[in-house]
Amino acid sequence: MARPSRPLLSRERIVAAALALVDAEGLDAVSTRRLAAELGVAGPSLYNHLATKDELLDAVVDAVLGEVDLSMFTGGPDWRGALESWARSYRAALAAHPRVVPALSQGMGRRPNALRLADAVFGGLVAAGWPRREATRVGALMRYFITGSSLGSFAGGFPDDAAVYQGDYPNLGEAHLLAARQREIDESAFEAGLTALLDGLELRLASLRIR
Amino acid sequence: MARPSRPLLSRERIVAAALALVDAEGLDAVSTRRLAAELGVAGPSLYNHLATKDELLDAVVDAVLGEVDLSMFTGGPDWRGALESWARSYRAALAAHPRVVPALSQGMGRRPNALRLADAVFGGLVAAGWPRREATRVGALMRYFITGSSLGSFAGGFPDDAAVYQGDYPNLGEAHLLAARQREIDESAFEAGLTALLDGLELRLASLRIR
DNA sequence: ACCTGAACACCGTTCAAGT
């Protein structure tokens, strides 16, 4: 075929197809040949638009981060409310693409949406009265909690089979029931943690102000 | 060579070599051929001891979890102190093997050390007076925070290059300085989050008791 | 500029053959 008059591919189309493939079949299913086939093209064609597979996965992660709502950080004084709804939006974006989460470990690099996110959170906290150093910490620790809550299900991790727990694990006698209530447990654990974290941060800000 | 009189390999030796290889060069460096070479053996030999590469990575993760101290959950009433030192030990184990963390996403499966960990935390919380349902949530949310704080550095994720932030990110004017203070920032964010979480959980337990 | 087939140096895994 050689060069077509109108390009068959674009970076965006490749990234969108890759995200769909990760969602459907997981990170391991994304090979350059497989992805190219999905796009109706030969394997090496992708290299006209992306330098490496790593760059592709980076772009996929960034696309997911682009779904996070940041509009709540517009300088109001209610940092708690902003952090809370941001955390839910962030988690929802990751929960919509759970198989992408392990790829988050690469750090934010130069991904524009990752940086936009960090910028908004930091700016919002500082505008609401948090000292800059502390705002950095709060941004980090919120990210820890949110990404951790998306890195694989807690409840879903327990095998469904009562025999696994016999004998060795005295406190896990009912653990085989967890998988069935997976969504409810993960959700309520996230909400409980979010509330605890925000309550704790209110105490922290108050004690910073006294000193 | 065929079968040697004394086995050359054992599951443990393979897992230990794999962990060392992940630590040194990352998850991607672990191929069956490469790992076998490291062990002085041909590639397919590994399959006499492990069914698949996935099973190998599972065992590597479990070996790391085996380094987490659980001795603090021995039934005392000080759940806060126990949770705090457990969280530090857990984080230290993951921080010692940061490149293993993305593999944690597979859930706990049948990994004995993962189950032992869940068992100890849940048992300790129940013994200290937490209702069983709540203890499940607390175990989950603590895991979220700890694994999230180990899934890649926050501070280290920011490029070292001031030019990256020019213009687009009004609040990240000093973000290029973060990488240099990476360890300090990640550490203090973890400690700040841990304190906030535990403060928040104290409030939560108190409010459960009132109702 | 953008797509292609061929090629290189790899993968995970299976299996018959050896002791």
Place this chain on the structure above:
DNA sequence: ACCTGAACACCGTTCAAGT
């Protein structure tokens, strides 16, 4: 039981050749 070489169906990436 445990190790081997050969083989299968894959990988990511490069590159010269085509338009």
